[in-house]
Amino acid sequence: xxxxxxxxxxxxxxxxxxxxxxxxxxxxxxxxxxxxxxxxxxxxxxxxxxxxxxxxxxxxxxxxxxxxxxxxxxxxxxxxxxxxxxxxxxxxxxxxxxxxxxxxxxxxxxxxxxxxxxxxxxxxxxxxxxxxxxxxxxxxxxxxxxxxxxxxxxxxxxxxxxxxxxxxxxxxxxxxxxxxxxxxxxxxxxxxxxxxxxxxxxxxxxxxxxxxxxxxxxxxxxxxxxxxxxxxxxxxxx
Amino acid sequence: xxxxxxxxxxxxxxxxxxxxxxxxxxxxxxxxxxxxxxxxxxxxxxxxxxxxxxxxxxxxxxxxxxxxxxxxxxxxxxxxxxxxxxxxxxxxxxxxxxxxxxxxxxxxxxxxxxxxxxxxxxxxxxxxxxxxxxxxxxxxxxxxxxxxxxxxxxxxxxxxxxxxxxxxxxxxxxxxxxxxxxxxxxxxxxxxxxxxxxxxxxxxxxxxxxxxxxxxxxxxxx
Numbered sequence: 001x002x003x004x005x006x007x008x009x010x011x012x013x014x015x016x017x018x019x020x021x022x023x024x025x026x027x028x029x030x031x032x033x034x035x036x037x038x039x040x041x042x043x044x045x046x047x048x049x050x051x052x053x054x055x056x057x058x059x060x061x062x063x064x065x066x067x068x069x070x071x072x073x074x075x076x077x078x079x080x081x082x083x084x085x086x087x088x089x090x091x092x093x094x095x096x097x098x099x100x101x102x103x104x105x106x107x108x109x110x111x112x113x114x115x116x117x118x119x120x121x122x123x124x125x126x127x128x129x130x131x132x133x134x135x136x137x138x139x140x141x142x143x144x145x146x147x148x149x150x151x152x153x154x155x156x157x158x159x160x161x162x163x164x165x166x167x168x169x170x171x172x173x174x175x176x177x178x179x180x181x182x183x184x185x186x187x188x189x190x191x192x193x194x195x196x197x198x199x200x201x202x203x204x205x206x207x208x209x210x211x212x213x214x215x216x217x218x219x220x221x222x223x224x225x226x227x228x229x230x231x232x233x234x235x236x237x238x
Numbered sequence: 239x240x241x242x243x244x245x246x247x248x249x250x251x252x253x254x255x256x257x258x259x260x261x262x263x264x265x266x267x268x269x270x271x272x273x274x275x276x277x278x279x280x281x282x283x284x285x286x287x288x289x290x291x292x293x294x295x296x297x298x299x300x301x302x303x304x305x306x307x308x309x310x311x312x313x314x315x316x317x318x319x320x321x322x323x324x325x326x327x328x329x330x331x332x333x334x335x336x337x338x339x340x341x342x343x344x345x346x347x348x349x350x351x352x353x354x355x356x357x358x359x360x361x362x363x364x365x366x367x368x369x370x371x372x373x374x375x376x377x378x379x380x381x382x383x384x385x386x387x388x389x390x391x392x393x394x395x396x397x398x399x400x401x402x403x404x405x406x407x408x409x410x411x412x413x414x415x416x417x418x419x420x421x422x423x424x425x426x427x428x429x430x431x432x433x434x435x436x437x438x439x440x441x442x443x444x445x446x447x448x449x450x451x452x453x454x455x456x457x458x459x460x
Contacts, residue, residue, distance in 0.1 A: 021324065024325075029357065031357075045355075046355070049343050050362040053358070054366050059397070069386070115279045128299055129268065132323055133261050133264065135303060140316065143312060151348065162313070164452075170405060173402040195405075195408065227390065
């Protein structure tokens with residue numbers, strides 16, 4: 001019998017899940033595009049949002065692919081592909097798989113060959129992640145209408161409220177980068193400096209054509225800097 | 239109710255109705271995957287041990303899920319939320335992609351225009367991730383040695399600082415008065431708890447940021 005982790009059956013499930021996510025994305029995009037046109041948003045603005053987001057997403061998507069490849073040693077290729085295509089996140093899948101494996105006396109540091117452990121890991125990874133989806137089904141509309149009511153009451157404050165929430169979120173991620181060690185901090189500063197230069201070129205030198213590239217290029221410069229800093233440190237974690 | 243307001247209400251209503259339906263189908267598919275594996279292999283993990291396997295994950299990640307739903311929903315808008323929470327990879331990709339797209343288009347979150355731009359950005363981002371994963375699955379034997387090379391590994395390990403460093407500059411330059419309090423808090427927390435999980439940092443940052451913003455607003459300092 002072929003390895004069940006990499007069987008055609010598992011690949012077929014993976015293809016089905018990828019197709020589902022693709023169709024949902026297209027349906028939502030088409031609806032949003034039509035509504036945008038009705039609201040008076042220009043086709044150029046909406047195209048820019050699509051192209052900008054697509055180019056922005058290439059590098060982080062390669063990082064997600066790396067997580068799939070990391071997990072594939074233990075779980076085969078299709079299951080991590082499925083899990084990171086729908087709801088999954090790098091930060092969640094690895095610990096969820098390892099915790100489940102440990103409860104069955106195994107570890108994802110080596111290949112999971114026992115079908116019982118493999119299915120248990122699949123159950124644990126899947127059950128753990130659907131909670132947020134139930135929350136969205138039951139509470140998302142309420143949260144949105146709460147924001148809408150606040151906007152009607154005081155539009156200046158509601159704008160500031162959202163900006164403040166943004167700043168809280170972004171500073172949290174900046175804070176978590178600080179906790180990642182010296183390379184992480186230097187990476188953050190390198191990409192921030194690159195973005196600062198782009199900002200000056202766009203605003204002061206009026207090079208607005210750079211807008212779509214500023215974010216992905218700053219990110220790549222930051223990551224390249226991380227590789228350089230690590231090699232200077234001789235591959236050690238600093 | 240005039241025609242324009244009615245049409246927007248219709249869009250909002252339809253997004254919630256369709257979004258919930260897509261979400262319900264996605265839950266069925268997600269839970270259908272392990273069910274299909276168990277049926278195909280004819281193996282059923284013992285419930286007690288499965289519960290023990292799930293407990294640590296639930297204790298850590300379900301509170302994070304609550305924080306994410308409360309924080310991300312107003313930023314992503316209805317369509318973006320329903321799509322983003324199905325396609326996943328929110329904090330490391332979909333949320334920054336939506337934020338960057340709204341900033342670039344000059345629209346604010348929680349507005350009708352912001353809702354549209356956010357949904358388009360998350361949809362495009364999701365399509366790219368799907369294409370990259372599919373290409374990776376098909377070309378795995380060629381890609382693995384390159385992506386796991388000692389030179390590139392630290393680059394991908396530092397994706398998040400690289401991403402949020404650039405995004406941080408954009409938002410601090412736009413709202414520098416709002417950024418002082420949460421950034422000071424993060425530096426303080428870093429000194430006190432250097433490895434505090436992001437699940438703690440997000441609500442702490444949001445609460446302090448909103449509290450200080452309210453204070454500055456009521457004193458006419460913004």
